[in-house]
Amino acid sequence: MFRYISMVICLAFLSVLFLNGAAVAQKIMSVQVREGQLRATPSHLGKIVAKTSYGDRVTVLEERGAWEKVSIAGGKFQGWMHNTALTSKKIALKAGQGNVSTSVTGDEIALAGKGFSEEVETQYRKSNKNLDYTWIDWMEAIDISSEQMEHFITSGYLSQDAQGGKP
Amino acid sequence: MKKLFWRTGIIFFTLMFMISCAAVETVTTIATDVGVQSGAITKSQGESIRKSTQAVSKSMEDFTPEQEYYIGRSVGAVVLGKYKPLSDAKVNAYLNLLGQTLAMASDMPELFGGYHFLVLDSDDINAFATPGGHIFVTRGLIRCCRTEDALAAVLAHEIGHVQLRHGMKAIEKGRVTEALTILAQESAKSFGSEDVIKLTKEFGGAISDITNTMINNGYSRSYEYQADAASATILKRIGYNPGALIDMLNVMARQMKPGGNDFAKTHPSPQSRIAELKDSGIELTLADPPAARKERFIKAAGHLL
Numbered sequence: 001m002f003r004y005i006s007m008v009i010c011l012a013f014l015s016v017l018f019l020n021g022a023a024v025a026q027k028i029m030s031v032q033v034r035e036g037q038l039r040a041t042p043s044h045l046g047k048i049v050a051k052t053s054y055g056d057r058v059t060v061l062e063e064r065g066a067w068e069k070v071s072i073a074g075g076k077f078q079g080w081m082h083n084t085a086l087t088s089k090k091i092a093l094k095a096g097q098g099n100v101s102t103s104v105t106g107d108e109i110a111l112a113g114k115g116f117s118e119e120v121e122t123q124y125r126k127s128n129k130n131l132d133y134t135w136i137d138w139m140e141a142i143d144i145s146s147e148q149m150e151h152f153i154t155s156g157y158l159s160q161d162a163q164g165g166k167p
Numbered sequence: 168m169k170k171l172f173w174r175t176g177i178i179f180f181t182l183m184f185m186i187s188c189a190a191v192e193t194v195t196t197i198a199t200d201v202g203v204q205s206g207a208i209t210k211s212q213g214e215s216i217r218k219s220t221q222a223v224s225k226s227m228e229d230f231t232p233e234q235e236y237y238i239g240r241s242v243g244a245v246v247l248g249k250y251k252p253l254s255d256a257k258v259n260a261y262l263n264l265l266g267q268t269l270a271m272a273s274d275m276p277e278l279f280g281g282y283h284f285l286v287l288d289s290d291d292i293n294a295f296a297t298p299g300g301h302i303f304v305t306r307g308l309i310r311c312c313r314t315e316d317a318l319a320a321v322l323a324h325e326i327g328h329v330q331l332r333h334g335m336k337a338i339e340k341g342r343v344t345e346a347l348t349i350l351a352q353e354s355a356k357s358f359g360s361e362d363v364i365k366l367t368k369e370f371g372g373a374i375s376d377i378t379n380t381m382i383n384n385g386y387s388r389s390y391e392y393q394a395d396a397a398s399a400t401i402l403k404r405i406g407y408n409p410g411a412l413i414d415m416l417n418v419m420a421r422q423m424k425p426g427g428n429d430f431a432k433t434h435p436s437p438q439s440r441i442a443e444l445k446d447s448g449i450e451l452t453l454a455d456p457p458a459a460r461k462e463r464f465i466k467a468a469g470h471l472l
Contacts, residue, residue: 032232033279045272054233054279087275091231115350116234116370123367124241124374131244135252139243139283139301143264149271152264156315157457159406164276 239299
């Protein structure tokens with residue numbers, strides 16, 4: 001009898017382990033920046049092979065330091081993303097959309113456009129009319145390409161393989 | 168037989184432990200539901216129990232990069248209400264090229280809207296970094312930099328404040344909890360205008376907390392030392408000389424006006440920052456930067472020096 005029970009429990013235990021294993025192999029993450037880049041090599045100087053948007057789900061294929069090799073669009077594109085651009089939370093773009101149930105907790109799901117958001121900024125600006133955002137928009141529009149950066153690094157005798165991220 | 172019994176027991180408890188870890192919140196929800204249904208507690212009491220269990224785990228980490236970005240935009244707008252921007256496309260382009268290259272080598276290379284830099288048209292020695300990655304440096308502070316390496320040290324110090332979330336930590340604890348609780352409660356349905364008004368109040372408060380700290384009171388000394396250490400790390404990773412930070416601080420010490428309403432008020436003295444850096448064991452030898460680096464620095468920022 002004991003043997004039977006222990007066998008059942010062992011099987012249950014193994015299946016939990018197996019499920020966890022499967023979850024690791026199929027690690028899904030979300031893009032938490034406005035525009036994410038998939039690069040050919042694990043470096044911010046790597047060639048951009050595809051772009052992702054805020055909330056997009058990516059499948060993690062491989063990890064190397066602070067970089068994750070991911071695939072998007074059902075495997076159509078593969079490339080490297082820095083892990084600070086990704087979160088393990090699911091990002092819901094609208095309340096009530098997709099899998100967002102009524103019992104959502106902040107630990108699993110982050111809501112885009114909620115909390116301190118564009119909507120709140122608009123409301124804040126209504127009562128702070130003296131604040132001017134023209135130069136904020138101007139500075140945000142300054143765009144530096146990977147090519148410009150690479151040229152800046154080589155012509156300044158700086159390090160090509162500097163890597164960001166938590167050591 | 169006895170051995171088998173123990174083995175079974177151990178496996179069973181391991182399983183129970185694994186399951187229970189994930190179930191605490193569910194249990195709270197079920198328990199409060201049962202409480203409400205049986206009439207032991209009212210619906211609103213049930214709600215508030217649930218609220219407080221969730222509030223316990225609310226912290227800075229629960230703000231998404233998107234929210235930090237919107238906080239950053241408004242903090243930046245307040246800074247620009249105090250200091251006029253320098254409308255100089257050339258120096259601003261150079262500052263962004265240098266700054267974004269440094270940010271790439273920081274602990275936090277990616278932000279919701281990326282890093283952006285702007286020169287402020289003022290003789291004050293001052294700089295600000297918002298939680299959204301908007302970084303401002305005055306002409307007065309650029310004048311403390313004799314090389315690109317020194318300017319890199321200034322920008323990397325500000326990037327350090329962003330990656331260490333110093334701005335966000337200036338927000339009062341109560342406000343953080345309040346804002347995140349409103350969010351947690353309302354996240355599942357569409358926001359009503361009342362929620363937006365409540366959140367805007369907390370948002371305005373957060374902007375005041377951060378700008379008051381940054382502009383008037385300054386961060387704690389330890390935050391400044393941490394940002395200096397982060398700066399030295401970033402410089403080293405990308406190939407700048409971390410010793411340039413000391414050079415910049417020495418020039419600053421000579422140019423700073425005592426009693427000034429800038430770094431003189433909000434930062435530890437350049438001398439104590441130098442002493443702290445030297446104590447930290449970071450290698451800080453002074454070296455002359457390559458000629459190409461010197462040239463491009465003078466070409467882009469020479470007219471401000």
